[in-house]
Amino acid sequence: MTEYAIELKNLIVEYPGFRLYVPDFAIPKGFVMGLVGKNGAGKSTLIRSMLEIIPRSKGDIKILDMDFLHHDLEIKNKIGYVNDTFVFPMESTPEQMGYQIGQFYDLFDESLYRELLRKYNLKSHEKFKHFSKGMCAKFSILFALAHHADVLILDEPTANLDPVSRREVLDLLYELMQDEGKTILFSTHITSDLDQIADYVTLIDKGKIQFTLSKDELQERxxxxxxxxxxxxxxxxxxxxxxxxxxxxxxxxxxxxxxxxxxxxxxxxxxxxxxxxxxxxxxx
Amino acid sequence: MKFHLDAASEVPNYLQLEHQIKTACLHGKLKPGDQLPSIRALAKELSIAIITVKRAYDDLEKEKVIELRQGKGAFVREVKKTKLKHEAANQMEQELTVLLSHAQALGISKQEIKSILLKKLAEFKEEQDND
Missing domain, CATH: 3.30.70 (Alpha-Beta Plaits)
Structure with a gap:
């Protein structure tokens, strides 16, 4: 039983003019890993290749000790992925998305979903086009939680949010982390968020990981x-x-x-x- | 039991937490057998990283101030007050070293430091007498 939620070895992704090379990277279960780096450093490339959203030249990926080759559906049932783009149709409502998309997940929990919507003040019958940006961001995260994802991968989830909404998202994450079975990977520019919640911080630059350190190692060193x-x-x-x-x-x-x-x-x-x-x- | 971390302080968060827990034990605000909040609950309450609270609790366990019981939580142990006092004195010495080096860098003379210290001690003693 591995202690890591995500393990990467020898990951290489190549684009014209850019190369991501990660010899070794691991995220311990039950903690928050912050991923920081400039625009173009490779954060999104790392995340997308890790989830097989984009192809890679090589590399071994294990999520919760499973690989995509043998456990594609199992993995996808256990992870939640959110980025800074709202992926749901503007004319739809949370109720509709729960019904239409929830079906794809083994463990989509309708009552949990309704509970989360209620708790974060999102109306299940309101169209997304009437949601504020903050509400959309919260909804995206809640939707990822409703199927009992154990690993939450957030790629700049708070990018367009005002400080109040960002704080609410952070509170949501703190709430989530009360369960020690949950792991979060959180990539962001808004480093003050990570100053608070991140247990580990990875800095990526020019396609290479410069360091991965625990919060207190980071601060001591x-x-x-x-x-x-x-x-x-x-x-x-x-x-x-x-x-x-x-x-x-x-x-x-x-x-x-x-x-x-x-x-x-x-x-x-x-x-x-x-x-x-x-x-x-x-x-x- | 409310803890308060000073983000502006040069002392790392995990150390501040350790000090405050030990101080609470020393003053009887935390008694042997009392349960501390869970690591995750405390992290959420203080808005700090889980690993920071974990570090503090692990250190305190090593120092035998608290006991971590698998599946149950963190509990305050019987600790000799003298031991805690000794540690509090060590901690004070560390913080003083930082303070004194700052004072020196700012050009404050030893005489001035001494008189400020004596003045503060006099105020402090009054407070203690009033307790």
Missing amino acids: HQIVTIQGKIPEEMKNCLKGIKTIPDGFTALCTEAQQFSNTDSISFRKASIEDIMVYWDIQNV
């Missing part, structure tokens, strides 16, 4: 360092995004736990956004 004077020799290899400031330098230190506050060096907490930004700065 990655800190913004301010250096007065010259950069200490032993630090040179673990600094990213070095910026010159009056009297010294500032940078992201990726092994902050090895150094301590001294007179000429001070550290402060780095948010996920800081990490993304500093990682991206090109140094000469």
